[in-house]
Amino acid sequence: MVDVRLEHLSAEFTHPSRGTIVAVREVNLDVHSGELLTLLGPSGCGKTTVLRIIAGFQVPTTGRVFIDNQDVTAVPANRRDIGFVFQNYALFPHLTVQENVAYGLHVRHQSAADIARSVEKVLHLVDLAGFGPRLPDELSGGQQQRVALARAVVIQPRVLLFDEPLSNLDAKLRVQMRSEIRELQRVLGITTVYVTHDQEEAMAISDRIAVMDRGRIAQCDTAEELYRRPASSFVASFLGRTNLLDAAYVGRDGDRVVLDIEGQRLSVRASAAFEPGDAVRAMIRPEAVGIGPAGKGLRATVVTRTYLGDKVEYVARFASQSLHIVRFNPAESEHFAPGSEVMIDLPSESIQLLPGG
Ligand SMILES: Nc1ncnc2c1ncn2[C@@H]1O[C@H](COP(=O)(O)OP(=O)(O)OP(=O)(O)O)[C@@H](O)[C@H]1O
Ligand SMILES: [Mg+2]
Incomplete structure (x- = not known):
């Protein structure tokens, strides 16, 4: 089993008129053997750049890439043994499905019999048995994406990379294809880095998610940890809906801390490294908030x-x-009309204190 390690990675682009753009800053990441790790973040945060550096399509400005404990920073892309699936499929339009999938094996000089066997096996795996003789434009979007997937895995890569592979598909097919990708990845056990800006897709498919913000990894953990214990307002808002209440840190009261939210006191069970008077944010998810008369x-x-x-x-x-x-399965009696005065309950265990400002 293979892991991927990124150490102190940074990437800059120098543009004649716009100057230097720092696309990736000091990224350190360990992708464990057999895991599916997703890079999640808004447009322009550096996801594709990190993927291209792992693939060897781009040289980092600083830092190193290790695959299977081997420093591959200077190894060309075609010798890294990586399968890549792009957003636009990038199939050869004039080659049949069979020929598209076989391409990587021809390049590796395998025998015709071996190639035929591998191609048939992998087409079966992606549920495209019998589609071999067709041309890409005789296939639906989902089928084309499966061909791209087959082509990436047929070479038995050490690492699989996906860059927004589902963004050209409609919503229903996206959900179906993401579980197919996940299933195939699990069956084959290939260490995978997956890129998306869709938080639901990331949560559904990943063992762990690295949330990226302006070239940096803001936090890397399981979906559940990120959702429950985001380390910053950025991560809290990027993963799911959230409330971020501006508050002032008043002080400690035993194992609790006291906050002042515009004149109302709130006592929270938290261990926080704040000083009295500090601006903080109390993060709480909408479904954790109680409402009552x-x-x-x-x-x-x-x-x-x-x-x-x-x-x-x-x-x-x-x-x-x-x-x-958000109140799930609300009782009929639980009806608070606009204008009602209500009491809001913010359960202490659901509040996460974050730096404010
Ligand atoms: N070849 C390039 N030349 C100059 N700047 C570039 C180049 N490639 C990327 N950038 C810049 O680097 C930053 C990161 O780009 P990148 O493509 O990695 O973002 P991304 O997270 O994949 O975004 P998206 O979700 O839109 O695909 C952006 O500011 C982008 O404009
Ligand atoms: Mg991108």
């Missing part, structure tokens, strides 16, 4: 109520801040 909590006013069948969404105004609340 009375009880403990903070006073707020309902602004909107949206009924969605399995859930009700509220926006409540709380001092000068808005709070999103």
